Amino acid sequence: MLPLLTSPQIREGDAYTIANEPISSVDLMERASKAFVGWFVNHFPDKKKAISVYCGTGNNGGDGLAIARMLNEHQYKSINVKVARFSDKASDDFNTNFDRLQQTTISLTEIKPGEGLPPESSPIIIDALLGSGLNKPLEGDYKRLVNYLNSLKTTIVAVDVPTGFFSEGEIQPDAIIIKADLVITFQQPKINFLLPDSTPYIDCWEVVNIGIDEKFVRSLNSPYQAVEEKDIRKLLKPRHKFSNKGTYGHALIVAGQEETMGAALLSAAACAYAGSGLTTACVPKSGLTALNSYMPELMAMVRNGAEVPVIEWDKFSSIGIGPGLGKQEDALALFADVLTNYEKPIVIDADALNLLATHGELWSEIPPNSILTPHMKEFDRLFGDHANWWSRIQTGLVKAKELGLYILLKNDYTIIITPTGKVYFNTTSNAAMATGGMGDVLTGIITSLLAQKYSSEEACIIGAYVHGKAGDELALPNRLNVVMPAQLAARLPATMAKLMA
Incomplete structure (x- = not known):
């Protein structure tokens, strides 16, 4: 660093x-x-x-x-x-x-x-x-x-x-x-x-x-550190002979509603592309066809209306929740069920963050070392309005320690704040990535890394870096004005392989 x-x-x-x-x-x-x-x-x-x-x-x-x-x-x-x-x-x-x-x-x-x-x-x-x-x-x-x-x-x-x-x-x-x-x-x-x-x-x-x-x-x-490529090369673990899908964990992505299936698809696909051995998407029944058509490698856990699905908690190595999930009562019940029953770190994004902001009773249920991935507005909904970014970092330091959580504050230089008082600045990404769905991809990547037994801190640091690096590899040499999230997700295996070489 x-x-x-x-x-x-x-x-x-x-x-x-x-x-x-x-x-x-x-x-x-x-x-x-x-x-x-x-x-x-x-x-x-x-x-x-x-x-x-x-x-x-x-x-x-x-x-x-x-x-x-x-x-x-x-x-x-x-x-x-x-x-x-x-x-x-x-x-x-x-x-x-x-x-x-x-x-x-x-x-x-x-x-x-x-x-x-x-x-x-x-x-x-x-x-x-x-x-x-x-x-x-x-x-x-x-x-x-x-x-x-x-x-x-x-x-x-x-x-x-x-x-x-x-x-x-x-x-x-x-x-x-x-x-x-x-x-x-x-x-x-x-x-x-x-x-x-x-x-x-x-x-x-x-x-x-x-x-x-x-x-x-x-x-x-210094508590403030900039992440360099050599750090990621040291952290990433190459795949070895005689490994199998079980070696790399089983990730669950809880996401999507009928009108927001895109977020669920992007997040689940990124999770698979980032290397989880198995990826299951917990999606509404209406999204099953879209899921199977988009990426047949993904498995499905179907949600029927407001009914909370029965989840075999021990089956999953990691859970990411929130992209396109909605803020209705069924989404709240499902989120509460995950927080109550799952004991490993969870990646909490998008609508799950918004539910957290409006239902304070949920904070005490979050497993230790879980990861919050807010953008600026979501951060302020969670922790109050801030006049500038420096004050957000100082609030993040207090809250990460107080809650025992990691806060990944999305930005050009995404900021990772740890419970131990470290602040890591990611050094990859570019303006071509400023498009809807990029955050869903990042959630999938981090969830995948947790499934592969990286620590929460490592998952945040690696996840933000490879997310931005894949975007750089697509945009900068090719002079692309816009990089689409689906392109970026599909790029991940090549980007990660280069970093592991």
Whole structure:
């Protein structure tokens, strides 16, 4: 896993690297600036375009000064630097790089408090005003400058974080923040980059390695982690000779009503494609023909009207419930029956979550280590309205521990919150997957993994990753604008085989 650090932890990592590599702080700044420039020159190759570098007087500004100097050394023809002198304070490394810059021919302008802002005509602006340590909203001269820069029709590239952006914590909807077309960030993405609250301010971001001591970073034991492909390769268990369908468990998908059979079919099919030895779909009698036609490998448990079917509980290795189930009394009775009688972890999705939100007496019946898979609105129905995603994560941490459950909060970077206080961010998926039925497929995958004896935590992590990875393999190389859930489900065996190779 890639640790995602808070701002104080980032400073700890810098300090440890400086003390133990050893390397001076200004040389570490030089290394970071060189990494930034290495990425920049490969993606902005036109050296005739004017570039304005806006610097504060802290270490982020010091980065900006070094970047300007290095771009000049790379033969960029029109570099100018504007230093916002809104404080009498300046960091030592800023001062060192300021002195170095003055030894060049780069144009330098200083902006003083209350002064008019200089005209700006450069098509590219590099934002190095304020760094990752910001902990309060912008005000005064910085607010005025950021509003001005945002009003320009330019390409803005931010150094590490956009000015005014909090690396972690709540971002207010009316916050004044640089709107960056690109952020080139150091060492690892900032936690808030992975949340939808960043959307108005960051079009895309790239990480460049600056050589912070990785062993120390991991020793900080951040609760926030990004899932990497190598993690999934370690977790997945290849199939072995002499195994049989019983080896990989028997999953039960409880889903569908007469008008919502699609959700049941997608979920059950994904469960089978993800590797469960046997998959049974508990569906209404009216959906039996559709089930048999869609995928004959699936077995059926038929529901007759409001009658709760008799379920042989010991027969099933895992249960997923909710896709297209409905919120009527028969659905409630069936959900309550499952919760009361099944003792292993259950995957709870869609309509089952909505039933849970309106029938509080059901919470106490949920088996330990079960998995809730809400999207944003379902999460808020379960746990109350939230103004932003950071607050949802904090609520999720409290509730996961309190209830002994896993919460998989669906998002571009799906968030997995564990009862032990870990927060995992999935790093696969794409916008082509934004279509109805994708969540049903994910429920099937996770239920399948539980049937195959993966732990709840492993099932969440692997399930989210392979779901997104299959979508990436379909969409990105083929430039598909939309990936359909049925396509994705059928892709799963190939995706998982590649990861196991």
